[in-house]
Amino acid sequence: MGQIVSGESQHVNSNGGIKNPKRSIPDKLSSELLKKNFSELESYSLKVCFDNICCVNEDGITHIDEESFVRYLNFADDINVGQLLFRSFTYLANYPNVSRSPSLLTYNGLVKAIAIYCDKIKNVIDEDYSKLLFESFATWEDDESLDKEKDTTTKLPKVKCQDLINILTAIVWVTTCEMLLPTNDESGNFLETITNLISNKNISKIRGVVTPIIYSISKPDTTYITWSKFKSFISRNAPNMFRSWSSFFYGQFFIGQTLSQSSKDSLFFGPSVRTWPALDSKSYLLNPINMAILSWMPLPDHVINRRQWNCLYTSTKHGFSMSSFSNQVFKYNGPTLMLINASVITSNGDDNIEEDDTLLLGAYISEQWNSSKPFGSEECLLFEISPTYESFPTTNYNSNYVHYSTSFGIGFGGMDTARKTSRLDKQSNSFFLQIDNTLQNGTYKNDPFKASRSAYKLSATRTSFNIDFEVLEIQVFGLGGENAKQRQDYEKKWEENLAAKRKVFRPYNTKSVDKEILKIASIIDHGYRREVDTV
Numbered sequence: 001m002g003q004i005v006s007g008e009s010q011h012v013n014s015n016g017g018i019k020n021p022k023r024s025i026p027d028k029l030s031s032e033l034l035k036k037n038f039s040e041l042e043s044y045s046l047k048v049c050f051d052n053i054c055c056v057n058e059d060g061i062t063h064i065d066e067e068s069f070v071r072y073l074n075f076a077d078d079i080n081v082g083q084l085l086f087r088s089f090t091y092l093a094n095y096p097n098v099s100r101s102p103s104l105l106t107y108n109g110l111v112k113a114i115a116i117y118c119d120k121i122k123n124v125i126d127e128d129y130s131k132l133l134f135e136s137f138a139t140w141e142d143d144e145s146l147d148k149e150k151d152t153t154t155k156l157p158k159v160k161c162q163d164l165i166n167i168l169t170a171i172v173w174v175t176t177c178e179m180l181l182p183t184n185d186e187s188g189n190f191l192e193t194i195t196n197l198i199s200n201k202n203i204s205k206i207r208g209v210v211t212p213i214i215y216s217i218s219k220p221d222t223t224y225i226t227w228s229k230f231k232s233f234i235s236r237n238a239p240n241m242f243r244s245w246s247s248f249f250y251g252q253f254f255i256g257q258t259l260s261q262s263s264k265d266s267l268f269f270g271p272s273v274r275t276w277p278a279l280d281s282k283s284y285l286l287n288p289i290n291m292a293i294l295s296w297m298p299l300p301d302h303v304i305n306r307r308q309w310n311c312l313y314t315s316t317k318h319g320f321s322m323s324s325f326s327n328q329v330f331k332y333n334g335p336t337l338m339l340i341n342a343s344v345i346t347s348n349g350d351d352n353i354e355e356d357d358t359l360l361l362g363a364y365i366s367e368q369w370n371s372s373k374p375f376g377s378e379e380c381l382l383f384e385i386s387p388t389y390e391s392f393p394t395t396n397y398n399s400n401y402v403h404y405s406t407s408f409g410i411g412f413g414g415m416d417t418a419r420k421t422s423r424l425d426k427q428s429n430s431f432f433l434q435i436d437n438t439l440q441n442g443t444y445k446n447d448p449f450k451a452s453r454s455a456y457k458l459s460a461t462r463t464s465f466n467i468d469f470e471v472l473e474i475q476v477f478g479l480g481g482e483n484a485k486q487r488q489d490y491e492k493k494w495e496e497n498l499a500a501k502r503k504v505f506r507p508y509n510t511k512s513v514d515k516e517i518l519k520i521a522s523i524i525d526h527g528y529r530r531e532v533d534t535v
Helices: 028-037 040-053 066-073 082-093 107-117 129-137 161-180 190-197 200-218 227-237 243-259 288-294 322-329 448-453 482-503 510-520
Strands: 139-143 154-160 224-226 308-314 336-348 358-365 381-386 390-393 402-405 409-412 433-435 441-446 465-478
Touching (some): 028 107, 040 066, 040 107, 040 243, 082 107, 082 129, 082 161, 107 129, 107 243, 129 154, 129 161, 154 161, 154 227, 161 190, 161 200, 161 224, 161 243, 161 288, 200 224, 200 227, 200 288, 227 390, 288 381, 308 322, 308 482, 322 465, 336 441
Antiparallel strands (some): 139 154, 154 224, 336 358, 336 465, 358 381, 381 390, 402 409, 409 433, 433 441, 441 465
8 A cells, every 4th residue: 555645745665765646637537527517616625635535656646545445434344335435436437448457546537436426427428327336336247148149248237236235225324324413412412323323233224124125126136236127226216316425425525524624523524415304303204214215216306405394294193083184284385295104904916015014105295285186296106115115106197196085085096986984995996005084094006907097107016916004103294395384384373363263252242243254354454444343
């Protein structure tokens, strides 16, 4: 390993002589990236960060070696991702002449690698940055099934399942760190939080969540995942999978030690860059791990970029009833997220789900709730977080995205054809997902024979399934921001005041009653008109 240098430090060669490190001459691609997609402050910070951790080899080439790179990122050892990331960076550093041959991570190479990781390649590199990242983790093998007539083989990138498990474990771990680490240590639990985050128990828990996701992508192969399978999965289910990578590496290399005035407040060298909203109250359904993998899904940017989500309804707190649900959720003028934790009663068609298993289902509802007609838009989304990670985007077949009715409950992706008042008639209702009007029982089904009536796409991995479940918990979160919650609170307060005014009406004084009605209807304005009572 070479000697660590900073700026124009000198280096002692193997013969004991002193020689200065060679100046890094910007190549055309890295110069173009810096010019078009990096601000002056970002360029300065990246260069200072490089100078702080680089070393010089015997040939006088300034670079970042593997040991310094891994130490700087400071991932928990049990994640086993440091060397994998260094291999990825050195691969991308040679773009577009990438290869698996050993190479140095020079400053020019770092510019290209970090630009790809942070998706700062617009108008310079015309490639999918997710594909570039996938290939940087891959091993290349001959596909002998192609072009046999021409007696040629094609190199195809394949990533080891275990490597992707480590990658996704690191992504979830980074996201949960951003959520859980306090911004200061006034609470006194800073060290305790760090200890819990880097514990083997926490990392094993995360690994246990992401492992079945990886094997669901790779099946029937349990050793490698091809780009075609990975692309098919992320394009539908997880287009934002690498979003946390972008924010993390931005924090480390564009902000890093250079601009951080409070590095002691972070588990990493650089300050964290929060990419996911905070909750206004704790939720065991939307815990940090579930929130991290939910953040991969195709939710709109304006929802993900909110500073805070508000918990509007919790069934075990507010009650399992349609009236309690409407009181807490209606009049919220903004998109909402609904989570359903359920216990399986019966399951047909899904080998991964058995009786008494637990489901975590959800829906993104893009519009304000109402009971007069079906509502929602093409932005709506149904999803399953566990045991199978999959999303169900909308189709163009119809606009029956969400139904709410006291006669049958809450339904997604179909029509109420059974007209039942409580228990579900699973043979008649065409809903993809339905909770009955007691909010205590539901059905979840993937029926290819009713696909033309569904507003949501069928499962991409399961032919059909029909699951009856008992609801354990329902939570609804408001995603419209602070103003939407304030407007809902104002509406609720107005209705409470209206109810209070009605209680004080004096039925024997008809003139007073009529006057109060006129005031409530805003026909008489308190501020601008004064009525004189006459006896």
